[in-house]
Amino acid sequence: MLTLSTKYYILFSRQCQFFIAGENMETYDKIVREIRRFNRFYTVNMGFLNSGYLDSNYSIAEIRILFEIKVYKVCIQSDIVKALHIDKSYLSRLVQRFCKKGLVEKMKSDNDKRMTKITLTAMGIEETERLIALTNKQIESQVRGLNSDECDKLCNALNMIISILGKEEC
Amino acid sequence: MLTLSTKYYILFSRQCQFFIAGENMETYDKIVREIRRFNRFYTVNMGFLNSGYLDSNYSIAEIRILFEIKVYKVCIQSDIVKALHIDKSYLSRLVQRFCKKGLVEKMKSDNDKRMTKITLTAMGIEETERLIALTNKQIESQVRGLNSDECDKLCNALNMIISILGKEEC
DNA sequence: AAAAAATGTTGACATTATCAACTAAATATT
DNA sequence: AATATTTAGTTGATAATGTCAACATTTTTT
Numbered sequence: 001m002l003t004l005s006t007k008y009y010i011l012f013s014r015q016c017q018f019f020i021a022g023e024n025m026e027t028y029d030k031i032v033r034e035i036r037r038f039n040r041f042y043t044v045n046m047g048f049l050n051s052g053y054l055d056s057n058y059s060i061a062e063i064r065i066l067f068e069i070k071v072y073k074v075c076i077q078s079d080i081v082k083a084l085h086i087d088k089s090y091l092s093r094l095v096q097r098f099c100k101k102g103l104v105e106k107m108k109s110d111n112d113k114r115m116t117k118i119t120l121t122a123m124g125i126e127e128t129e130r131l132i133a134l135t136n137k138q139i140e141s142q143v144r145g146l147n148s149d150e151c152d153k154l155c156n157a158l159n160m161i162i163s164i165l166g167k168e169e170c
Numbered sequence: 171m172l173t174l175s176t177k178y179y180i181l182f183s184r185q186c187q188f189f190i191a192g193e194n195m196e197t198y199d200k201i202v203r204e205i206r207r208f209n210r211f212y213t214v215n216m217g218f219l220n221s222g223y224l225d226s227n228y229s230i231a232e233i234r235i236l237f238e239i240k241v242y243k244v245c246i247q248s249d250i251v252k253a254l255h256i257d258k259s260y261l262s263r264l265v266q267r268f269c270k271k272g273l274v275e276k277m278k279s280d281n282d283k284r285m286t287k288i289t290l291t292a293m294g295i296e297e298t299e300r301l302i303a304l305t306n307k308q309i310e311s312q313v314r315g316l317n318s319d320e321c322d323k324l325c326n327a328l329n330m331i332i333s334i335l336g337k338e339e340c
Numbered sequence: 341a342a343a344a345a346a347t348g349t350t351g352a353c354a355t356t357a358t359c360a361a362c363t364a365a366a367t368a369t370t
Numbered sequence: 371a372a373t374a375t376t377t378a379g380t381t382g383a384t385a386a387t388g389t390c391a392a393c394a395t396t397t398t399t400t
Contacts, residue, residue, distance in 0.1 A: 031321045032309045036302075038328040039216065040234070045335055046209065048218055049231055049254055059356070061219055064210070078378060085220050090357055092380055114365045114378040132206075139202045146334065151201045154334045157327035158208040164316065164324045165215055220357085229387070248347060260388055262349055284347040284396045 056131055061086060065094060066128045069104065069120050076115045103127055226301055231256060233305070235264060236298045239274065239290050246285045273297055
């Protein structure tokens with residue numbers, strides 16, 4: 001049986017919830033609009049829309065995958081699938097192509113025979129670094145002209161976004 | 171003929187330039203790395219890598235184009251080409267498809283017979299708004315859980331990036 | 341008047357991505 | 371222990387997406 005105070009607490013807390021929910025709704029409306037605005041800006045600004053990405057003969061996804069393998073050093077394909085949310089059959093084919101090019105090496109795992117460990121070859125590392133350098137150059141051309149104050153502010157803003165949206169990671 | 175003070179001024183200013191240039195080099199290295207980090211995060215986080223974008227039967231580019239036509243209200247194809255940096259032949263075909271679907275209408279321009287003015291039909295507006303709503307929903311699911319302080323900070327950060335990188339627009 | 345540039349279209353591909361079905365191996369369930 | 375489910379990766383078939391060069395028109399520049 002409820003005491004009076006408990007009852008009031010429930011009432012109060014419910015009201016609070018409604019209040020907070022209402023406030024958040026509005027807040028989300030604003031932030032959602034801002035994110036869309038940002039996405040419109042950023043996809044064009046970074047050239048994600050036109051997929052002829054760099055002069056390199058690689059797609060954004062390919063570069064991203066090579067980079068990921070480089071970071072992992074050794075991993076299995078499903079690690080990449082989970083990290084980048086790409087289709088496993090697509091990745092499988094890309095990995096095959098990388099192998100043919102001599103960028104990636106496959107090794108059957110001993111403990112779990114379903115898995116195939118993948119890793120960059122020396123040539124793969126070199127090529128990935130070349131691609132990173134290319135990307136760097138492209139990005140540098142976009143920030144050239146910023147003064148150090150703007151760079152700092154930009155840097156902080158980028159990290160702020162990662163830290164806020166990153167904790168949501170599911 | 172230079173006075174001593176002018177000479178010193180030039181020397182000083184040159185040194186300053188070197189100093190600033192040197193400082194900026196390092197600053198760029200850092201900011202370029204940060205931007206790459208951000209791109210890695212953001213492309214995955216926003217699902218730009220796997221192009222099965224929304225449940226909608228539209229690609230990111232298509233949605234972007236519809237949105238752009240909506241903002242322009244009336245425009246010509248090359249406006250969109252310039253705004254989004256996409257291939258004109260690709261756009262031409264997409265516009266044709268939109269026309270067949272009844273989303274976009276073409277009208278020959280009178281003053282310049284090369285151009286074709288394009289605009290969204292009522293149905294096109296409706297469909298674009300539906301797509302915007304879908305995008306909103308998807309983004310909302312990513313910010314759900316943020317408190318209003320985090321939303322504010324996120325918002326400021328997004329706008330900071332646009333304001334800094336946006337002025338570079340070439 | 342001739343050359344160059346802008347607008348948009350088309351042909352012919354190349355690339356990129358997706359979906360469903362499948363094998364093989366490991367794990368969970370009964 | 372036998373069966374079912376899940377996980378890892380591959381393959382076939384095909385769809386969707388994007389690109390490049392060549393072209394016709396019309397306008398602008400020289």
